Amino acid sequence: MKAIVDCNSFYCSCERLFKPELNHRPIVVLSNNDGCIISRNMEAKSLGIEMAGPYYQMRELIEKNNVAVFSSNYNLYGDMSQRVMAVLKLLTGEDRVEVYSIDESFLDLSHIAMASLEKFGLEIKETVEQWTGVPVSVGIAPTKVLCKIANRFSKKNDKGITLLDNEEKITSALKNTMVEDVWGVGRQSALKLKAQNIITAFDLRNINEEWGRKNLGGVVGVRLIKELGGMPCIQMKDPLKIKKMITTSRMFGRKVATLDELREAVASYVSRAAEKLRRQYCAAGILKVFVVTANKNPKEYTPESFAVEVKLPVPTSLTQVFLQYALPMIDKLYRPGSLYLKAGIILSDLSPENTVQHNLFMGTDTKNTKKLMEKMDNINFSMRNDVIKFASSGILRNWRMRQDFISSRYTSRWEELKEVK
Amino acid sequence: MDINQFNRTAYNGSKDFDQWNVQNANATGFGAAADDFMERGIDLNEQLIRNKPATFFMRVNSDAMNAAGISKGDVVIIDRSLKPVNGKVVIANLNGEMLIRRLENLRNKVRLLPETDKLSPIEIDASCCDFSIWGVVTYVIHVP
Numbered sequence: 431m432k433a434i435v436d437c438n439s440f441y442c443s444c445e446r447l448f449k450p451e452l453n454h455r456p457i458v459v460l461s462n463n464d465g466c467i468i469s470r471n472m473e474a475k476s477l478g479i480e481m482a483g484p485y486y487q488m489r490e491l492i493e494k495n496n497v498a499v500f501s502s503n504y505n506l507y508g509d510m511s512q513r514v515m516a517v518l519k520l521l522t523g524e525d526r527v528e529v530y531s532i533d534e535s536f537l538d539l540s541h542i543a544m545a546s547l548e549k550f551g552l553e554i555k556e557t558v559e560q561w562t563g564v565p566v567s568v569g570i571a572p573t574k575v576l577c578k579i580a581n582r583f584s585k586k587n588d589k590g591i592t593l594l595d596n597e598e599k600i601t602s603a604l605k606n607t608m609v610e611d612v613w614g615v616g617r618q619s620a621l622k623l624k625a626q627n628i629i630t631a632f633d634l635r636n637i638n639e640e641w642g643r644k645n646l647g648g649v650v651g652v653r654l655i656k657e658l659g660g661m662p663c664i665q666m667k668d669p670l671k672i673k674k675m676i677t678t679s680r681m682f683g684r685k686v687a688t689l690d691e692l693r694e695a696v697a698s699y700v701s702r703a704a705e706k707l708r709r710q711y712c713a714a715g716i717l718k719v720f721v722v723t724a725n726k727n728p729k730e731y732t733p734e735s736f737a738v739e740v741k742l743p744v745p746t747s748l749t750q751v752f753l754q755y756a757l758p759m760i761d762k763l764y765r766p767g768s769l770y771l772k773a774g775i776i777l778s779d780l781s782p783e784n785t786v787q788h789n790l791f792m793g794t795d796t797k798n799t800k801k802l803m804e805k806m807d808n809i810n811f812s813m814r815n816d817v818i819k820f821a822s823s824g825i826l827r828n829w830r831m832r833q834d835f836i837s838s839r840y841t842s843r844w845e846e847l848k849e850v851k
Numbered sequence: 852m853d854i855n856q857f858n859r860t861a862y863n864g865s866k867d868f869d870q871w872n873v874q875n876a877n878a879t880g881f882g883a884a885a886d887d888f889m890e891r892g893i894d895l896n897e898q899l900i901r902n903k904p905a906t907f908f909m910r911v912n913s914d915a916m917n918a919a920g921i922s923k924g925d926v927v928i929i930d931r932s933l934k935p936v937n938g939k940v941v942i943a944n945l946n947g948e949m950l951i952r953r954l955e956n957l958r959n960k961v962r963l964l965p966e967t968d969k970l971s972p973i974e975i976d977a978s979c980c981d982f983s984i985w986g987v988v989t990y991v992i993h994v995p
Contacts, residue, residue: 453944850910
């Protein structure tokens, strides 16, 4: 059996740990630059505040309800995440924990007897919560995909833990899960499935594997169907899906006219896409930046799309390398006077990171350069806001991140410790 | 570098020290006298942090615990994995505030005791206050 341990509204929980005055109050955390809402707690959710919604659109609702607003404080979240993962490793065993993201981990529980799974899960939950102060929910099931489904129910029940250890429980959980909520089913696939009258995860489990192979991305689709059926196919440490192309783009909440805003948007899409790329241990060889313009006459809707593409000298997965290319590209695309609806980036020509061929003319010290990049990347993760200043690219300095509501780095800076009375 | 080494529960100190680091083992004159007694030296992290992922630091900004040797400006080390038993100095959440006090936990009565004449004990009535223990204070770092 496997488990997933997922921190509840992780960023909000980190903020609340050091601000008890926020108990029972709605909280949201904003993305870099204070653009979008990237974390909200239950109280904020029940106010109707949407995830990934632009901050300014929600502003009225936020102010009216006295919602606590924070800029993202990755120093704090990174440290708290380390703590959660350390406790999980202590309780389950170092090599039984696969850290999946900043706030979730898969656990391999094959060494725990079926009868003690629930007790073990509860112990994990209670220990993590007591030691780190971060509330978590636990989903235990035979496969990763089922763990994810179990965990959706854990978020709703009071115990915070769901165990799918027999066919009856699994079937009932599947029947109560929509296909679009299944881990690994994208929006496009969900539409395709619904058109075939495949509505719930239970319907999905029962479809023909061949149909899945054809319509759900080949072997990935087959694995998904098998996993839903309780047959483990996605091993620990196996990334779910090796994507062939990674696209990050968003419609702007309002039409954007300035280059600065476009650059900000592109820079943030690049970091998100690079993060996804690294998550599947790949490097990308081609970077494409595109913008979509609005028509000047508001009564017409004939958006036009412009794109530039660059083939990188060496495939990479490092955010800062992509940024070096992406920002001049957006500069090139930008036409003063145009209004923009949307911008985005596409990473393609993906290859596994460890098979990247280094260019003979890249210099003799590529190994060290890579090491340096790796370090920068790590620092970038934990101290994001500081490193942006360090980045060799002078272009970046123009891109000032808005962090109007940032809290202290309570766990990583001696000068910013929480004060007690 | 394995960043995790600093985040394990059993903290093994931040120094890599092995026999090759004994400087005077290679002394050209007299060497052997102290070689056999070389140690790693004292590492405060090892001494003061027993459970790394559960350990937090906070700064005291009140005179509430003066008589206990905890002054304004001191940094306290807090271990969330310890049980808050009667008599421990704790960080408590009370109605949205974080307080440092000595915990008195007798039968069904819980009180937060200051260690100064200027403040009075706070009696905890579970029905009317928002109260919880945040963690147990294990050490104080004080600048004399």
